[in-house]
Amino acid sequence: MEYLDLSPYDYLGFPLPMRTVGWLGRRYGVQCASMAPMAGAELEQLKAISRRLASRTLGWHDCDFCGAFEGNGEYHYYLPDGEIYAAPMMILHYVEEHGYRPPRELRDGLQAAGQLRWDRRAERLHSVLLDQSEELEFRCHAAVDLANWNDPRALDALRRAAHDEDLVDVAGDEIGRSLAAFVDRGLARDLLAEDLHDMVRYGIDEASSR
Numbered sequence: 001m002e003y004l005d006l007s008p009y010d011y012l013g014f015p016l017p018m019r020t021v022g023w024l025g026r027r028y029g030v031q032c033a034s035m036a037p038m039a040g041a042e043l044e045q046l047k048a049i050s051r052r053l054a055s056r057t058l059g060w061h062d063c064d065f066c067g068a069f070e071g072n073g074e075y076h077y078y079l080p081d082g083e084i085y086a087a088p089m090m091i092l093h094y095v096e097e098h099g100y101r102p103p104r105e106l107r108d109g110l111q112a113a114g115q116l117r118w119d120r121r122a123e124r125l126h127s128v129l130l131d132q133s134e135e136l137e138f139r140c141h142a143a144v145d146l147a148n149w150n151d152p153r154a155l156d157a158l159r160r161a162a163h164d165e166d167l168v169d170v171a172g173d174e175i176g177r178s179l180a181a182f183v184d185r186g187l188a189r190d191l192l193a194e195d196l197h198d199m200v201r202y203g204i205d206e207a208s209s210r
């Protein structure tokens with residue numbers, strides 16, 4: 001799949017509107033390659049917010065320019081200005097190997113990313129996660145992305161999700177990875193003593209062992 005940067009994202013269903021960055025291919029080539037390559041602190045900031053993959057089981061992306069393959073999944077960048085950018089896992093490869101430079105809209109928000117205030121996006125993901133009438137796929141996305149908010153409301157919803165059988169069956173490990181982020185933040189130390197499903201515990205252990 002190839003998009004011009006900042007196009008509306010429509011590759012997979014998602015409960016919030018997103019815009020695309022780094023979906024490169026042969027048609028448009030390496031967008032913005034003529035500008036100075038991304039390096040130094042800016043590149044480190046992009047890497048720092050590219051730790052957690054979303055939509056890991058769907059959508060394969062190889063590099064059209066050199067054939068490299070780095071696996072599948074997407075990064076979702078939640079910026080404080082309210083925008084969400086979706087990038088394929090290959091974005092770091094494009095930046096480091098092919099001189100791709102993400103658009104200013106994303107670069108300008110990198111530094112502040114990761115310090116999100118509870119907002120309408122968080123409210124939406126929170127309600128999708130806990131609403132059993134929502135599509136299971138949407139609820140799985142919400143379980144991954146809600147961990148972007150270092151907020152007790154997100155933790156509370158994820159703890160409840162960890163005891164929702166339908167959700168745990170398909171996304172128990174992702175719920176565990178999200179909960180592990182709160183353990184890291186010191187917000188959920190009592191969690192480890194809780195009676196959790198094996199898949200949830202597996203996700204916590206996997207995230208903690210990195």
Ligand SMILES: [Zn+2]
Nearest residue numbers: 063065066068
């Ligand atoms: Zn390549």
